[in-house]
Amino acid sequence: MKKDSVLKRLQGYMGNRKILLPLSLTSSALSAAMGIAPYIFIWLIARELLTHAGQIAGTSVLNYAWWAMGAAVLSVLLYFVALISSHLAAFRVENNIRREAMGKIVKMPLGFFDGNSSGRIRKIIDDDSGTTHSFLAHQLPDLSGSVILPLATIVLVFVFDWRLGLACLAPLVLAFGTMAFMMGVASRNFQKQYMDALEDMSSEAVEYVRGIPVVKVFQQTIFSFKRFHNSILRYKDLVKKYTDSWEGPFSFYAVIVQCFAFFLVPAAILLVARGGDYGTVLADMFLYILVTPVLSSTIMKSMHINQSLFQAGEAINRIESLTDVEPLPETSSPREITSGDIVFDNVLFQYPGAEKNAVDGISFTLPEGCLFALVGPSGGGKTTIARMIPRFWDVLEGSVSLGGADVRDISLENLMDHVSFVFQNTRLFKTTLRDNIIYGCPDATEEQIERALDLAQCTEILDRLPDGLDTLIGAEGTYLSGGEQQRIALARAFLKDAPVIVLDEATAFADPENEHLLQEALRELMKGKTVLMIAHRLTTIQDADRILVIDKGQIAEEGCHEELLNKGGIYHRMWNEYQEAVEWTIEREANYV
C-alpha cells in the first residue's frame, strides 16, 4: 500500500532511530483513544443529571469528572510524546536526505549538471526535504489519531443509540463522500501537476535572473521574460481551475457539516414520541452534539493528512529521481598512467534521452607532448569529445584512454590530477582570489601562486584589486570581466601543472587586448604538455600538430593546417569565412578611428 511505502521510505532515512516512527504512531493512537474517554464520562454525568434529577449521587458525578480530567491530561501527555518523537524523526530525516543527496550529487558525472539547472537541484534538495520534514513533524502525530478517532467515535455513536447514530452519520457520510471524491484521483493528478508547475516556475525564475545581464545587452527583455511569465501563467491557470472545481462540493460540505444537529433533533423527537425514555434520549443527544464536530474535524484532518502523505511521497520521488542517476563508476583496481598519450578508440556517445549519437565513431591518437585542435561547425560534438577525457560523461561504446589505461580504470583522483581543463564559461567561486586559484592545489606555496599568476598574465588584475589576493570575488563591486576570469582560471591550471590540458574555447570571452595576453599565457601553459584544444579563432590553432574537423559527431577531415587548406573542404571554407570576418572587423575598426 502507498501509505506503508511512503512511511517505510521515510523511515529508511531515520538511521539508527527507526523506533521514533512506531513510537510516535503508537503514542498518538493511544492519545486519540484517551481523547474519547472524557466524552463518555461527560455523557455519564449528563445521563446521571437528566435521569436521576433530584436524587443525584454526588460522589459518582464527581468521580466521573475526575476520570474525565485524568483521561484528558493523559491524552495530552501522550500527544506530547508523539510530537517530540515525530519532530526528532523529522529533523533526522530532513538532514539525512540532504546529506545523502549531496553525497550522491558530488559523485555524479560532471555532465549531469548540464541538464539539471541549479534552481531545480536547489528546490529539490531544499524544499522537498523540507516537505518531508513538515509532514513528519506536524502530520505524523495526527496520522494514527486520524484513523483511530473517527473509528472509535463511529463505534461509540452506534453503540449508544444506533438510530441517533444513523441520523447524525448519514449526512456526514454524504459530506465526506463528496470531499473524498474531490480529493481522490483528480486531486492526485493535480498535486503532481502542481508540483511540476512549481518546479518549472522556480527554475525559470533562476534562469531569468541569471540571464538578466545578457538580456540587457541584447535588449531582449520581452522574449526572455516571456518564458518566466508563461511559467507563472501556467501555474496560475492550473491553481485557478482547480480552485473553481471545488466551489460547489465545498459549499455542500460546509453546509452539511455545520447543520448536522438539524437531523439529530427530529430524530430525537421521533424517538421520544415512540416511547423512548426522555432522559436517556436527551443524554444521548447531548453526547452526539458534542462528539459529531470532533468526528467531522478529525475526518477533515485525515483527508489533509492523506494529501500531505501524498506530497511527502512525491517529494521523496523527486529527490530519489534526481539522485537516481548512476554515479560515475569507480574502479576497484585502478591502473597507473604511464605516459601522456590520449587515445580515442571508436568512441560512441549519446546524451541521455537524445536520438542521435553526439559522438559517432571517433578514433585518434594524441601523442604525449603534442597539440591537437578540434574545429568544426557548431553542435558538431567538439565539446562532448573534449569532456570525455576528464569523464564528464563515459563512452557508450569504444574507449578513451590516457597513458595506456582506459580513463574508467584510472582512479578519479589520479585522473583529475593528470588533466587540467579550462572551459568557455569559467565560473569563479564567491570567495577570495587566493582560494579560487589554489582550488585543487591547496598546498601551493606563496612563490608558486605568484609564478602562476605571473604566467597567466594576472599581475595587472591583482594590482587593481584593493586587497590583492585576499580580495573577495563578487563582493562589494569586485567583479572580473570574462577575459579576466579566464586568466584566473588559467592561473589555476598553471598552478596545477597537469601534464594533459583540455581547452574548450578558453579565450572565447576575451576582448582583443585580453586575447593577446591570454594567447601568450596559453602558449606558456601548453609548453611540453599534451593538449587538446577547441578554438573558434582559427589563427589560434593553425600551428597545431594536427587539426581534426568534427562534424555530426565524426571526424570529417584531419591533417595539419596546410594539408587541410589544400584539401579544399570544410576547413578550407571555414578558414576563408574566418579571414573575411577578421578583415571585416579590421576594416570596421579602422573606420572608427
Ligand SMILES: Nc1ncnc2c1ncn2[C@@H]1O[C@H](COP(=O)(O)OP(=O)(O)OP(=O)(O)O)[C@@H](O)[C@H]1O
Ligand atoms: N547536455 C546535453 N544534453 C543533451 N544533448 C546535448 C548536451 N550537450 C550537447 N548536446 C548535443 O550534442 C551535440 C554536440 O554538442 P557539442 O556541445 O559537443 O557541440 P560543439 O561542437 O561543441 O558545438 P559548439 O561549437 O557550438 O560549442 C549537439 O547536437 C548538442 O545539441
Ligand SMILES: [Mg+2]
Ligand atoms: Mg562546444
